[in-house]
Amino acid sequence: MQQHSLIQKYNVPGPRYTSYPTVPYWEEDQFSLDRWKASLKRAFDESNGTEGISLYIHLPFCESLCxxxxxxxxxxxxxxxxRPYIQAVLQEWDLYCQLLEDKPIIKEIHLGGGTPTFFAPEHLTQLLQGILAKADIAAVHEFSFEGHPNNTSREHLQALYDLGFRRVSYGVQDYNETVQKAIHRIQPYENVEQVTQWAREIGYTSISHDLVFGLPFQRLDDVLHTIQQTKRLMPDRLAFYSYAHVPWIKGNGQRGFKDADVPKDSMKRQCYEEGKKLLLAEGYKEIGMDHFALPSDAMHEAFLQGSLHRNFMGYTASKTQVMIGLGLSSISDSWYSFAQNEKKIEDYYARLEQGEIPVYRGHILSDEDLIIRKHILNLMCSFETSWQEESMAVPELSEILASLEEMQADGLLKLHPQRIEVLDAGKPFVRNICMAFDLRLKRKMPENRIFSMTI
Known part of the structure; x- marks a missing residue:
């Protein structure tokens, strides 16, 4: 079947699978703060000494809305x-340290946003020093942060480098001024060039750029021009992903333009395919879904070794069983359960003032959830999965395989007796393939549209 026909066929609403079950299918009535604490303590005791933990710290403030x-x-x-926000995050960290009792070994830290570089370098230093004062650092670790090209200063980069950070990700999106105005993110190429050069001069070993296709008013020429400009800087890693147009969820934040201004279906996919050709020609390797890395980058090495991982931070070369999310709306993961913090800053502060970990909802994974989660992670990270081992026995396997037969006929995957293999033609449709394993989605399709389109 031709690519255009495949896009029309498989371009349906679907999850991005940074977790399984996906958030809309969490059983919140089965969850409690006490159950989350017990789950986290169990996972921490199992894994802290062997692999350490990851920290995601959400820094939510932005000076303007993109x-x-x-x-x-x-x-x-x-x-x-x-300052009050940093004090609150450190208070939350202290509550977790009291719960865990043993000293955490930190393998991974990621500062996400919002805009982490909204914060002054001295405040970020205060935050990280407070975190690290109550933990040990793993011998092999990765500390990373998201930097806005317009307000990341050399002082930011130096301060975080001095604290052990070696990876920075810059949100580029697109260099076309019309597109930038539509998404309210005006940043010239010169700003991106400057912060990329500063990071290299200081000694950062992995610099990443985020590029987005499918933005309002964006044309194929815009995407190709952005990639040509990106090639001049040769970041070590790239996220090249589809804009998720979900204004029915995000409200006014995604209503700065009309639905008709957003590229559709085949045009959107052409932007990806043509952009991908340029990236591969420059020596980048395709990693998982929508990610590319130079052969020298740790993410490519993790992909080759089969150790690539995916969680609420997206793809990571460092896997830990425990990921603690600190800050407003952060999500934590013990492998056995998920927990999300309060989304309103007033509620977040109030819970901390009461001496409580500020979790307000979550999900305890069932045995079935754990099995399906492994298969979806395998597909997302390795483009294959198998059920040869008893621990990977798939519930409702016959129904899953039946739903995959049409994808095999379309040349997207290969069904083997006890495993499936995603073919090159199927990699753009890996979200659709994962949906075949998503038993919660199969059993209860959403009444209203809650997911972005898969293509």
Whole structure:
């Protein structure tokens, strides 16, 4: 079947699978803070000594609203919010350290946003020093942060480098001014070039750029021009992903343009395919879904070794069983359960003032969830999965295989007796393939549209 026909056939709403079950299918009535604490303590005791833990720290403040963004954020130009927020995050960390009892060994830290570089370098230093004072650092570790090209200073980069950070990700999106105005993210190439050069001069070993296709008013020439400009800087790693247009969820944040202004179906996919050709020609390797890396980057090495992992931070070369999310709206993962923090800053502060870990909802994974989660992770990270071992026995296997037969006929995958292999033609459709394993989705399709389109 031709690519255009495949896109029309498989371009349906579907999850991005940063977790399984996906958030809309969490059984919140089965969850409690006490159950989360017990789950986390169990996972920490099992894995801290052997692999350490990951920390995701959400820094939610932005000076202006980017209308393509789907993240939880607080828009303000008042920087007096910095200090009380950092004190709150450190208070939350202290509550976790009391719960865990043994000293955490930190393998991974990621500062996400919002805009982490909204915070002054001295405040980020205060935050990280407070975190690290109560932990040990794993011998092999990765500390990373998201930097806005317009406000990341050399002082930011140096301060975080001095604390052990070696990876930085810059949100580029697109260099076309019309597109930038539509998404309210004006940043010239010169700004991206400057912060990329500073990071290299200081000694960062992995620099990443985020590029987005399918943005309002974006044409194929815009995407190709952005990639040509990106080639001049040769970041070590790239995220090249589809804009998730979900205004029915994000409200005014994604209503700075009309639905008709957003590229559709085959045009959107052409932007990806042509962009991918340029990246591969420059020596980048395709990693998982929508990611590319130079052969020298740790993510490519993890992909080759089969150790690539995916969680609420996206793809990571460092796998840990425990990921603790600190800050407003952060999600934590013990492998056995998920827990999300309060989304309103007033509620987040209030819970901490009461001496409580500020979790407000979550999900305890069933035995079936754990099996399906492994298969979806395998597909997302390795483009294959098998059920040869008893621990990977798939519930409702015959129904899953039946739903995959049509994809095999379309040349997207190969069904083997006890495993499936995603073919090159099927990699753009890996979300659809994962949906075949998503038993919760199969049993109860959403009444209203809650997911972005898969293509």
């Amino acid at each position: 209308t393509f963004c789907g993240c939880h954020k607080k828009v303000t130009k008042k920087h007096d919010v910095e």
